[in-house]
Amino acid sequence: MADENLDIAIIGGGVSGVYCAWRLKQEKPNDKIAVFEASNHIGGRLLSVRPPDIPDMVAELGGMRILPAVQPLITDLIAELNQELPKDQQIELYDFPVDEPQNIAYLRGVYLRLADFTANPDKVPYQLNFLDQGQSAGSVIVNAIEQIVPGITNSNLSEEERREMAQQAEFGGVPLYKQGFWNVLLRVITGEAYQYAEDVGGYDSTMCNWNAADAIPWYLSDFGVSPVYKGFSNGFQQVPLTLAQFFQQLGGEVRLESNVSNIVSKAGGFEFQSQGRTIAAKSLILAMPRRALEILAATSPVLQEIQPLIGTVTPRPLFKLFTTYNSPWWRNTGITITVTDKDGKDQAVYVPVQAGRSVTDLPVRQTYYWPQSNGEAATQGHAMLLASYDDGDNTGFWDGLRARRRQPRAPGLDAAPLADPFIGEDDNVQRNELTWHQYKAPRMMTEEVTRQLTLMHSLSYTPKVRNAAYRDWGDDPYGGGWNSWNIGVKSWEVKHRIVQPTDLPLFICGEAYSDAQGWVEGALQTAGYLLAKFGVAPLPH
Incomplete structure (x- = not known):
């Protein structure tokens, strides 16, 4: 017999977990809902810490910014939370600059300023052809993407329209989703241009061999059309902490340092172990990335049955x-x-x-x-x-x-x-x-x-x-700082299937299985799909 009975148990105290908890408690005030978090803090891969010697700065050890122009879910959520927060506790944003022209690029032993890539291309230590010379790193890739999917860089297209174009596109007679991003890039640019874009862009995994149909619209959203970023005055972690606070004020429970294992199906619901106790839940929400799901699956037969779905993404360090x-x-x-x-x-x-x-x-x-x-x-x-x-x-x-x-x-x-x-x-x-x-x-x-x-x-x-x-963030239980769709996966189908992968009341959400991988926007997207299963409407836009 179980030591405790819940209506809804949510495993994982990141953004998607506490957002689901808050919204469900709003709609189901009489349900007993609890969030189980294995670590000692709420936020998951949002981790904002103040250094001991600088009280007016917040180090973002995890996520650090948003793109309001293309991320309506997190933008609307912040506005909704601020309506309920006292003025002195508001979630405040500031402009988050990235590439300032006077800043430094030290590449192949050569010192440059970031302005030199377009203003003084002869100084750039890469053997670029005449089309790529004088282009920024982002422009080289955006121009390549336009060759792969003609018309996709049109600034009048919406995010959804770009995704649909990439999902339906073929390149070289093969559906784009069956090809890797790196593979198709090297068919339209030189290896030297690819290395230039990777070195100057600052990231390695964004242009690696992940599903090209997902990578292309993702890249355009993040780097494509003059992105404007916003940072958080009191740290990005303020968002999940506020969600958890509101959830608790409605009567919900947040249990830190509460690891979960041995999930089994029982009597139309579930039982699992946590802190040496047996917990029963009518519905179970796993707000977790791939690696955490795999660790939990080792002791949970109910998850072993859906391993193919769990394995449709790859964690990135x-x-x-x-x-x-x-x-x-x-x-x-x-x-x-x-x-x-x-x-x-x-x-x-x-x-x-x-x-x-x-x-x-x-x-x-x-x-x-x-x-x-x-x-x-x-x-x-x-x-x-x-x-x-x-x-x-x-x-x-x-x-x-x-x-x-x-x-x-x-x-x-x-x-x-x-x-x-x-x-x-x-x-x-x-x-x-x-x-x-x-x-x-x-x-x-x-x-x-x-x-x-x-x-x-x-x-x-x-x-x-x-x-x-x-x-x-490559350490367990996260396995990576973000997740990317595998080549050959129809993400537009999997992102809906994995929300409720069986006939049981078992649900999965998080950035890993979204259109906005690596962003809080993706966590909120899949949380929205999950909440719809419970009849919970999205926040007003």
């Missing part, structure tokens, strides 16, 4: 490392430009490196000059870098500088303890930023990122790191 300093030393690596004043006189103006990112083909790949909570650049005093933002193969570089993967860790914690942690400036001070120190970076990793930042910025040294924290 993602790594972030933040470092803090006494001052924003990178401002000294700016440039002096000549401008003409209103009187027609030329004047020399110094333009500092202070916002957005710089890129390199070193393993650090991308470095972001992190803003203050109001979105403004740090100009003096303590400052912070997203020192390395890595994906794909480059995440493996850091494996030799950290604890081995899949090591035992304390219950509820995301990371195993370090044998040789980096000792920061405030390690012996009483602190409230315990989450930052839970993700403390190893000493060797911190020393190596310092070496690469020094080289990348063409300096003889960089100032001492005060504190450092990192998160490798």
Whole structure:
């Protein structure tokens, strides 16, 4: 006999899990609904932590931005939450710059400014043909995509129209969904142009061999038409934390450090184990990515039956490392430009490196000059870098500088303890930023990122790191920072089938099986499909 009976059990405390919990509790106030989260925090791959030495900055160890122009679900959700939040607790956004012209590109041993790719193409150390020379990295791929699916880059098309075009398209007489993105790109651009786009773009996995019919509209949404990003003044994690708070205020329960195993079908519902107790639930929602589902399936026969559906996506590695300093030393690596004043006189103006990112083909790949909570650049005093933002193969570089993967860790914690942690400036001070120190970076990793930042910025040294924290999302139970559709999968069918994969009241949601993989928008999309099964209408647009 079960120790407890629930109407709805939700496994996973990320955005999709707590969003479903809140909406279901609104519509079913008398149902007993509980969220089970194995870690010690709500948010999943949204993890916002304040460094111990900079109270006006928030490090985003997970997701860090949105694209309001093409992501209506998260935009509408923030507006809805802000209607209910007191003014001093509002979810505030700021402009999140990326490629500033004065920022640095250190590629193949050559120092460039990001403006040089279009303004001074002769300086660019890649053997590009005359069509690609003088084009930005994104433009090279967008132009290639237009050759693969003619007309798809038309700015008048909606996101849905682009997806439908890619799903129906053929290339070389073969349906696009049966081909890999990398494969089709190399049929319309040179290998050198592909390497250029990958190096300058800063990401490895976005152009790897995943389902071309999904990759093409996805790429156009993120990088295609002058994207405008927004960051979060109090951290992106504020969104799921607010959802969980509202859910609890309605009488729902959130249970942290509550691992779940041994799911079995019983009497039209389910039973599972959590914290040494047997829990029965009439309906079960798994708000989890592929790797977490696979771990749970090892003890749960009901999931083993749907392994083919679970395996339609591939987790992609993602790594972030933040470092803090006494001052924003990178401002000294700016440039002096000549401008003409209103009187027609030329004047020399110094333009500092202070916002957005710089890129390199070193393993650090991308470095972001992190803003203050109001979105403004740090100009003096303590400052912070997203020192390395890595994906794909480059995440493996850091494996030799950290604890081995899949090591035992304390219950509820995301990371195993370090044998040789980096000792920061405030390690012996009483602190409230315990989450930052839970993700403390190893000493060797911190020393190596310092070496690469020094080289990348063409300096003889960089100032001492005060504190450092990192998160490798390839670790269990996430398996990756995002998931991509496999070649040959009809995602437009699977994304609906997996929501309720059997006749049982078992449901699955999350970014992994969506049109917006790697984004909160995807998590909310699949949550919306799931809620429709319960008769819950979407939020007003």
